[in-house]
Amino acid sequence: MTVQSKQMLDEISQAEYLQEICKTTPQITIGTQCGIGTYEFKSLGYRNGELILEFSLIMDKKSTDCENISYNLGKRCVLTASQYLYAYEYNAFA
Numbered sequence: 001m002t003v004q005s006k007q008m009l010d011e012i013s014q015a016e017y018l019q020e021i022c023k024t025t026p027q028i029t030i031g032t033q034c035g036i037g038t039y040e041f042k043s044l045g046y047r048n049g050e051l052i053l054e055f056s057l058i059m060d061k062k063s064t065d066c067e068n069i070s071y072n073l074g075k076r077c078v079l080t081a082s083q084y085l086y087a088y089e090y091n092a093f094a
Contacts, residue, residue, distance in 0.1 A: 003053065015051055018081060019044055022053065030055075035065025044072055044087045049080045 020040040039055035046052065058077040059066050060079050079087065 005050065014055075014081060015044055018051070018053065018084065020032055025088075027058070028055065030087055032073060034069045036063070037065055037069045037077075038063070039077050047078070053079050053081065053084050055079070 011094065022044075026041040027038055028041075029036060031036040038056055038058045038060060042054045042056050044051065057066065057070055059070065059075075071078055
């Protein structure tokens with residue numbers, strides 16, 4: 001097996017693993033410069049050859065930060081795999 005083939009298999013495995021995590025826990029809380037928002041997983045994809053995860057802001061009437069986040073940053077959040085795993089691990093210990 002060539003190095004390129006092994007790398008491709010590793011990336012596929014990582015994508016499947018991340019998708020499984022997102023299916024079991026589709027929501028993640030992320031602190032932004034505009035406040036704390038809860039996001040829901042939407043899809044996996046690639047951008048510039050890097051695996052990305054797309055999330056959508058949950059507009060919660062209980063949280064006043066949602067409107068501020070939506071207005072200033074938008075309702076969509078895109079994370080790299082490493083950013084997502086860092087946030088996921090951080091939330092797991094919080």
